[in-house]
Amino acid sequence: MKIVTCIKQTFDTEAKIVVGGDGQISDEGVNMILNPYDEYAVEEAIKTKEKDGGEVVVVTVGGDKAQEALRYSLAMGADRAVLINDPALEKADSHAVSVALAKLLSDKEAGYDVIFAGKEAVDDGAAQVPSRLAAKLDLALANVVVAVELADGKATVTREIDGGTEELEMALPALISAQKGLNEVRYPSLPGIMKAKRKPLDVVSLADLGLSAEDVASKVEMVSAELPPARKAGQKLTGEVDEVVAKLVELLKNEAKVI
Amino acid sequence: MSIVVCAEQRDGKLSKVTFEALSEGKRLAAASGETLKALVIGSGVAACADELKKYGADEIAVADNEALAAYTTETYAAVLAAYIAQESPALVLMGHSTVGRELAARAAGIADCGLVSDCVAIESADGDYLFKHPVYAGKAIGTFKISGATRLATLRPNVFAIEESDGAGAVVDFAPEIPAAKVTVKAVNKVSGDRPELTEADIICSGGRGLGGPEGFKLIEDLADSLGAAVGSSRAAVDAGWREHAAQVGQTGKVVSPNLYIASGISGAIQHLAGMGTSKYIVGINKDGEANIFNVADYGIEGDLNKIIPALVEKLKEA
Ligand SMILES: Cc1cc2nc3c(=O)[nH]c(=O)nc-3n(C[C@H](O)[C@H](O)[C@H](O)COP(=O)(O)OP(=O)(O)OC[C@H]3O[C@@H](n4cnc5c(N)ncnc54)[C@H](O)[C@@H]3O)c2cc1C
Numbered sequence: 001m002k003i004v005t006c007i008k009q010t011f012d013t014e015a016k017i018v019v020g021g022d023g024q025i026s027d028e029g030v031n032m033i034l035n036p037y038d039e040y041a042v043e044e045a046i047k048t049k050e051k052d053g054g055e056v057v058v059v060t061v062g063g064d065k066a067q068e069a070l071r072y073s074l075a076m077g078a079d080r081a082v083l084i085n086d087p088a089l090e091k092a093d094s095h096a097v098s099v100a101l102a103k104l105l106s107d108k109e110a111g112y113d114v115i116f117a118g119k120e121a122v123d124d125g126a127a128q129v130p131s132r133l134a135a136k137l138d139l140a141l142a143n144v145v146v147a148v149e150l151a152d153g154k155a156t157v158t159r160e161i162d163g164g165t166e167e168l169e170m171a172l173p174a175l176i177s178a179q180k181g182l183n184e185v186r187y188p189s190l191p192g193i194m195k196a197k198r199k200p201l202d203v204v205s206l207a208d209l210g211l212s213a214e215d216v217a218s219k220v221e222m223v224s225a226e227l228p229p230a231r232k233a234g235q236k237l238t239g240e241v242d243e244v245v246a247k248l249v250e251l252l253k254n255e256a257k258v259i
Numbered sequence: 260m261s262i263v264v265c266a267e268q269r270d271g272k273l274s275k276v277t278f279e280a281l282s283e284g285k286r287l288a289a290a291s292g293e294t295l296k297a298l299v300i301g302s303g304v305a306a307c308a309d310e311l312k313k314y315g316a317d318e319i320a321v322a323d324n325e326a327l328a329a330y331t332t333e334t335y336a337a338v339l340a341a342y343i344a345q346e347s348p349a350l351v352l353m354g355h356s357t358v359g360r361e362l363a364a365r366a367a368g369i370a371d372c373g374l375v376s377d378c379v380a381i382e383s384a385d386g387d388y389l390f391k392h393p394v395y396a397g398k399a400i401g402t403f404k405i406s407g408a409t410r411l412a413t414l415r416p417n418v419f420a421i422e423e424s425d426g427a428g429a430v431v432d433f434a435p436e437i438p439a440a441k442v443t444v445k446a447v448n449k450v451s452g453d454r455p456e457l458t459e460a461d462i463i464c465s466g467g468r469g470l471g472g473p474e475g476f477k478l479i480e481d482l483a484d485s486l487g488a489a490v491g492s493s494r495a496a497v498d499a500g501w502r503e504h505a506a507q508v509g510q511t512g513k514v515v516s517p518n519l520y521i522a523s524g525i526s527g528a529i530q531h532l533a534g535m536g537t538s539k540y541i542v543g544i545n546k547d548g549e550a551n552i553f554n555v556a557d558y559g560i561e562g563d564l565n566k567i568i569p570a571l572v573e574k575l576k577e578a
Pocket residue numbers: 013036466467468469470492493494495496507508509510511512513523524525526527528529530531534544545546547550562563564565
C-alpha cells in the first residue's frame with residue numbers, strides 16, 4: 001500500500017490573533033501546530049500501514065517552517081515527507097494548493113492506494129482542498145469520515161452528514177478526509193522523534209513539478225482582516241433560584257425576544 | 260449574467276439554508292441587476308421546484324434523474340459544474356452544510372473557480388463582490404475577493420434572513436451527462452430524532468463537564484424540549500463519552516449561530532467560544548462566578564445547574 005497524507009501547518013488553537021498595520025493577520029510569535037484534523041489523517045495512515053504494510057508519505061504545500069509539521073508527522077511514524085515550497089505559493093488559496101498537490105500526486109508521487117486529509121484546516125476554515133483535489137485527480141471521495149475499513153481494494157467508510165451518518169463504499173484509490181473521532185491520535189515517542197530527523201524530507205519547487213506561477217495563481221485573495229466586535233459581559237442575575245429563573249424567562253421573552 | 264443558487268434537498272425536503280441563500284441571492288440580484296436562477300438536483304424533485312418559487316427566482320432549473328437518487332459528491336458536483344459551464348454565472352451560492360461545502364468545493368475544482376466558504380456577509384461593489392468569512396475559528400473576520408468570471412460562496416446557516424418574494428419564472432429541465440459514481444451509498448442513518456438540526460436550530464441548549472456524567476444530559480434534553488431547541492455539547496463532555504461527537508460545538512466541532520445559546524456547566528474555553536460566539540444571545544449557567552462564559556454571556560446565572568435547570572424547565576412550562 002502506498003498511503004499519502006496531506007497535511008497543513010496551522011496556528012495553535014490557543015493563539016491570539018493580531019491584525020497588523022497592513023490589515024493582514026500576523027504570524028509573529030505564534031506557536032504553529034499540525035492542523036488538528038490532519039493528526040487524525042496521519043494516525044489513520046500509520047494504522048493502515050501497521051496493518052497492511054506499505055509506506056506513508058506526508059505531503060504539504062508551505063514555507064520553510066512547515067517542515068516542522070512534516071517532521072512531527074514523521075515522528076508519529078510516517079516514512080517520508082514532501083514539501084512543495086515556492087515563492088509563487090506564498091499566498092496560495094485552496095485552488096492553488098490543490099493544483100500543486102494534484103500535479104505531485106499524478107506525477108512524482110503517483111501510484112498511491114489511498115490519500116488521507118483533514119476535513120478542514122482550522123485557520124482558513126475552508127474545507128475545500130480535499131474535494132478540489134479529488135476533482136482534479138478524478139477520485140472517489142469521502143469527507144468528514146469517522147470510521148474507515150480498507151480491505152480487498154475497497155474502502156468502506158462511515159461519515160457524518162447533517163442529522164446523521166452515511167455508510168459509503170468505494171474502490172481504491174480514494175481520498176478520505178478525517179473527522180475527529182476517527183481514531184485516537186498517538187504522541188510521537190522520543191525514539192520516534194530521533195528517527196524522524198533522519199527520515200527523507202524532499203523539498204520541491206514549482207519548476208520541479210513542471211508547473212508555472214500562472215498555473216497556481218490564486219483565485220481568492222484576502223483583502224483585509226478585522227477582529228470581530230468583542231462580546232461584552234452582560235448582566236448577572238442574582239437571587240433565589242426561583243427569582244433568578246423567573247427573571248431570565250422574562251428577559252428572554254421581553255428584552256431579547258428570543259423565546 | 261446571473262446569480263445561481265444551488266438548492267440542497269434530501270428526500271425531497273429542502274434545507275432551511277437553501278431559502279436563506281435564495282433570499283440573499285434575490286437581494287444581491289436586485290442590487291446588481293443580475294437574474295436569479297435556482298438549480299435543484301436529485302430524483303423526483305419536481306415538488307422542490309414549486310417550493311423554490313416562493314423566493315422569486317427568475318428561472319428554476321431541475322436536474323432530475325434516477326442516477327441522482329442517492330447523493331454523491333461526485334455526481335452532484337458534475338451536474339453543478341455542467342450548469343456553471345452552461346450559465347457562466349457571476350455568482351453561485353449554496354449553504355455551508357456538510358453536503359454543501361463539499362459539493363461547492365468539488366464543483367469549484369472541476370470548473371476551476373474561486374470559492375469562499377462559510378460566508379457571513381456578501382456585498383456587491385462596482386460589479387464585483389466582497390465576501391466576509393470568519394477565519395481562525397471566528398477569532399478574525401476576513402474580507403475576500405474572487406477573481407475570474409464565476410465566483411462561488413457557501414453561506415453559514417442561520418445568518419442570512421429569509422424573505423419570500425413573488426414573480427418566480429419558469430421551471431426548466433437541465434439534463435447534463437452524469438458520470439458513473441465511484442462511490443456507493445450503502446446506508447443513511449438518521450440520529451437527530453425530533454430535535455432540530457444543530458446548525459439550523461434557533462435555540463441550542465449545550466452542556467459540558469459540569470453536568471457530571473452522561474445522565475446530566477437528561478437535564479439539557481428536558482430544557483431543550485421545553486424550548487424546541489437542539490442539544491449541543493462541549494468537547495470535554497464528548498471526550499468523556501457522554502454525548503456523540505456530532506453534538507460538539509466549537510473549533511473542532513460545529514460552528515453555530517442560533518438566536519439563543521444556553522451553556523450549562525461549560526467554562527467557556529476559547530475553542531468552545533469559537534463555535535458559538537456569534538450567537539445572538541448567550542446564557543451562561545455556571546457555579547463558578549469567575550468562569551469565562553460570563554465574559555460573553557448576555558445573561559449569566561451563577562449557581563448549581565442541578566437546581567437551576569429543573570426550575571427553569573418548570574418556569575418555561577408555566578409560561
Ligand atoms: C485543538 C483543540 C481543539 C478544541 N476544540 C474544542 C471544541 O471544538 N469545543 C470545545 O468545547 N472545546 C474544545 N477544546 C477543549 C477546550 O479547550 C476545553 O477543554 C473544553 O471546552 C472544556 O469543556 P467544558 O467547559 O465542558 O469543561 P470545563 O472547562 O471542565 O468546565 C466545566 C464547567 O462546569 C462548571 N460546573 C461544574 N459543576 C457545575 C454545577 N453543578 N453547576 C454549574 N456549573 C458547574 C465548572 O465551574 C466549570 O466552569 C479544544 C481544545 C484543543 C486543544
